[in-house]
Amino acid sequence: MHSLLATAGEKKPPPVGIRLHGEGNEREGTSFVKPIDLVNPPKKIFIRVVPVITERDFKAFYPFPGRDGMIGAYFRLDAHGSDKLQQFTVADRGKLAVILINGRVTSALRVESPVNDGILMVPGGLLPNEIAQLQAKYPIIGQEAQFGKKPKKAQLP
Numbered sequence: 001m002h003s004l005l006a007t008a009g010e011k012k013p014p015p016v017g018i019r020l021h022g023e024g025n026e027r028e029g030t031s032f033v034k035p036i037d038l039v040n041p042p043k044k045i046f047i048r049v050v051p052v053i054t055e056r057d058f059k060a061f062y063p064f065p066g067r068d069g070m071i072g073a074y075f076r077l078d079a080h081g082s083d084k085l086q087q088f089t090v091a092d093r094g095k096l097a098v099i100l101i102n103g104r105v106t107s108a109l110r111v112e113s114p115v116n117d118g119i120l121m122v123p124g125g126l127l128p129n130e131i132a133q134l135q136a137k138y139p140i141i142g143q144e145a146q147f148g149k150k151p152k153k154a155q156l157p
Helices: 002-008 079-091 128-137
Strands: 018-022 033-038 043-048 058-065 071-077 096-101 104-110 119-126
Touching: 018 043, 018 079, 033 104, 043 096, 058 128, 071 079, 071 128, 096 119, 104 119, 119 128
Parallel strands: none
Antiparallel strands: 018 096, 033 043, 058 071, 071 119, 096 104
């Protein structure tokens, strides 16, 4: 009976977890930053534990062939996500923004200028099954009015 009570209040994890984390500093401490290893170029950095953006901030998305042979996507953010992304790209200019998809590091991008349009670009790292799951939950950018009115297909627009 205890196990039923313990799981009743737990939230189901999202089918595709997409998180944007800002670069941190080791001196901030393990409560606030965690180490990760980048692949290209090989480098150990620290990212902030609390993400700037999550999939909860998405309104719509647009997949495209990614640079890594996988799939990339543009994500239109809601007002909260747009504000957070704009604040982050102003405050953390010159630092890295690290994108995690279902816990795996897929991109590390240098913040060069403010993002004021509310669009988060993920250059790659998404798998076809993750695109299918995203298509079931979010409309394609530009097709929001038709969302839910036709069968969902797991394919690039």
